[in-house]
Amino acid sequence: MTPRADPLKDVVVVGAGLAGLVAARQLRRSGLSVGVIEAAPTVGGRMVRSPLQLGPERTPAWVDLGGQWVGPSHSRFLALLESHGLRRFPSPHGGETVLSFGTHRCTFSGFFQGFPEGQPPSVPSGDWDDAMAALKQFQDLVASMPEGHPHHHPDADALDRLSFQDWIDSHTHTPFAAWYFAYFCRAVGFLGPAEPDQVSLLHVAWGQRTAPQGDHPEEDLIHGGAGQVPALLAEGLGDALVLGEPVRAIHQSESATGPGLEATVEVITDRSSHPCRAVIVAMPPARAGAIHFTPALPADRLALQEGMAMGNCSKVLVAYGRPWWRESGLSGIGIGDRPWVELCADSSDPETGLGVLAAFVVGRRRERWSALGAAQRRAAVLEDLAAYFGPMALEPLDYVEKNWPEEPFVGGAFAAWMPPGLWTRSGDALLRPHGRVYWAGTEVAERWPGFFEGAVESGERAATAVAALLG
Numbered sequence: 001m002t003p004r005a006d007p008l009k010d011v012v013v014v015g016a017g018l019a020g021l022v023a024a025r026q027l028r029r030s031g032l033s034v035g036v037i038e039a040a041p042t043v044g045g046r047m048v049r050s051p052l053q054l055g056p057e058r059t060p061a062w063v064d065l066g067g068q069w070v071g072p073s074h075s076r077f078l079a080l081l082e083s084h085g086l087r088r089f090p091s092p093h094g095g096e097t098v099l100s101f102g103t104h105r106c107t108f109s110g111f112f113q114g115f116p117e118g119q120p121p122s123v124p125s126g127d128w129d130d131a132m133a134a135l136k137q138f139q140d141l142v143a144s145m146p147e148g149h150p151h152h153h154p155d156a157d158a159l160d161r162l163s164f165q166d167w168i169d170s171h172t173h174t175p176f177a178a179w180y181f182a183y184f185c186r187a188v189g190f191l192g193p194a195e196p197d198q199v200s201l202l203h204v205a206w207g208q209r210t211a212p213q214g215d216h217p218e219e220d221l222i223h224g225g226a227g228q229v230p231a232l233l234a235e236g237l238g239d240a241l242v243l244g245e246p247v248r249a250i251h252q253s254e255s256a257t258g259p260g261l262e263a264t265v266e267v268i269t270d271r272s273s274h275p276c277r278a279v280i281v282a283m284p285p286a287r288a289g290a291i292h293f294t295p296a297l298p299a300d301r302l303a304l305q306e307g308m309a310m311g312n313c314s315k316v317l318v319a320y321g322r323p324w325w326r327e328s329g330l331s332g333i334g335i336g337d338r339p340w341v342e343l344c345a346d347s348s349d350p351e352t353g354l355g356v357l358a359a360f361v362v363g364r365r366r367e368r369w370s371a372l373g374a375a376q377r378r379a380a381v382l383e384d385l386a387a388y389f390g391p392m393a394l395e396p397l398d399y400v401e402k403n404w405p406e407e408p409f410v411g412g413a414f415a416a417w418m419p420p421g422l423w424t425r426s427g428d429a430l431l432r433p434h435g436r437v438y439w440a441g442t443e444v445a446e447r448w449p450g451f452f453e454g455a456v457e458s459g460e461r462a463a464t465a466v467a468a469l470l471g
């Protein structure tokens with residue numbers, strides 16, 4: 001079949017996740033003609049919501065299968081929410097956190113996720129002191145990191161040679177402290193999730209510098225779900241938005257060296273071909289690796305696409321008739337080395353009256369879990385929730401899981417991470433354009449990579465650069 005040929009556009013954006021849609025909106029506002037091509041049948045990528053199946057007598061309610069939280073320093077994303085009139089509510093966390101470690105279970109009026117807050121848990125004081133002494137050293141390392149990409153840091157080579165596990169082994173002395181940092185690596189923000197033996201120490205230290213948990217990036221939730229944003233951004237694109245067509249190839253003519261030329265780039269799917277003057281590829285580097293580029297990409301970019309793995313995470317949302325855990329003084333935050341769920345949190349929208357727990361199955365736990373049958377996976381998650389909060393966890397109204405590594409056009413959650421050696425080999429390739437091809441997507445952001453905020457920053461940055469190129 002001969003591919004359908006579209007009329008010439010100024011810019012084609014490949015990928016209709018948050019980054020691509022933000023880039024397209026900005027370019028359209030600056031008067032350029034834009035096409036957006038998305039592989040999946042819907043827009044949104046890692047930003048997607050799903051209705052709960054609650055029966056006809058209940059008010060419809062939504063849960064986010066992808067990203068959901070927003071923090072006070074996510075200024076770009078907060079502005080976007082405001083411009084669409086989307087309302088937020090504080091992420092519920094009143095009450096005691098549950099910590100489960102080995103055979104020990106305790107509740108405490110504090111929290112830790114990379115940083116400790118409030119009262120410490122009642123683990124043996126030697127364990128906690130060991131974790132806190134190592135945390136102090138980790139925070140010193142974090143403070144030495146730049147806010148921009150870290151591969152030009154004076155110690156980048158040495159830090160990038162090590163895995164985070166190397167650092168854990170040489171800075172902790174108790175199993176609890178070792179787990180504290182491994183949990184931090186798996187469960188927090190844009191660090192993958194990755195297992196600590198997989199990820200570069202440079203990546204982890206910089207991640208905490210540029211996307212600090214101390215800024216409370218999980219402070220607020222969005223009524224109706226963050227997953228409603230992509231469709232709002234896509235409004236008005238009309239037939240400039242092509243869905244369900246993975247881009248297979250991007251060809252640039254050898255003369256695509258300066259502005260003013262007509263069609264110099266061709267974006268090709270199985271069904272259509274899109275001539276344009278510049279392209280923004282807005283997706284994780286690993287997914288861009290499935291696109292054939294002519295002229296060929298340089299070696300450092302190819303290594304980036306090959307090596308920057310997506311996080312190993314599944315998200316599970318479990319809905320109950322009410323947030324019953326609060327009746328026993330619990331916050332709904334559970335942290336622990338349980339067989340499956342290392343972190344869960346209360347995500348109940350007060351306007352629905354429902355209780356919703358968001359649970360994460362990450363790292364090698366996720367690999368074992370995803371090999372189980374559907375009923376076993378459900379039972380495994382519910383048993384861990386019951387261990388954290390009590391047996392009522394076993395009787396939900398609805399249970400929804402999203403196994404992100406199985407999503408063909410995303411490939412993982414929350415975001416991508418760098419193994420040892422990759423930052424120093426390929427860091428420059430994250431943002432360096434390839435002729436008239438520019439890169440966006442949360443992974444390339446210099447601030448809040450892995451978060452919505454980073455996706456917005458990357459989309460705006462790429463759009464600004466392309467608008468300047470095209471004059």
Ligand SMILES: Cc1cc2nc3c(=O)[nH]c(=O)nc-3n(C[C@H](O)[C@H](O)[C@H](O)COP(=O)(O)OP(=O)(O)OC[C@H]3O[C@@H](n4cnc5c(N)ncnc54)[C@H](O)[C@@H]3O)c2cc1C
Pocket residue numbers: 014015016017018019020037038039040043044045046047065066067068069070245246247248282283284287288290291313314315404409410412413414415440441442443449450451452453455
């Ligand atoms: C489970 C989970 C929880 C998260 N929690 C949070 C949170 O609470 N707060 C927060 O700020 N962030 C969170 N995130 C991260 C946040 O969702 C992402 O940072 C953001 O949505 C990434 O947007 P993006 O546009 O960069 O990439 P993506 O959303 O991955 O978009 C890339 C798009 O490109 C498309 N694509 C891929 N290949 C092709 C191709 N060949 N041709 C055409 N299109 C293609 C994909 O289908 C996709 O739509 C979470 C993510 C997940 C998955």
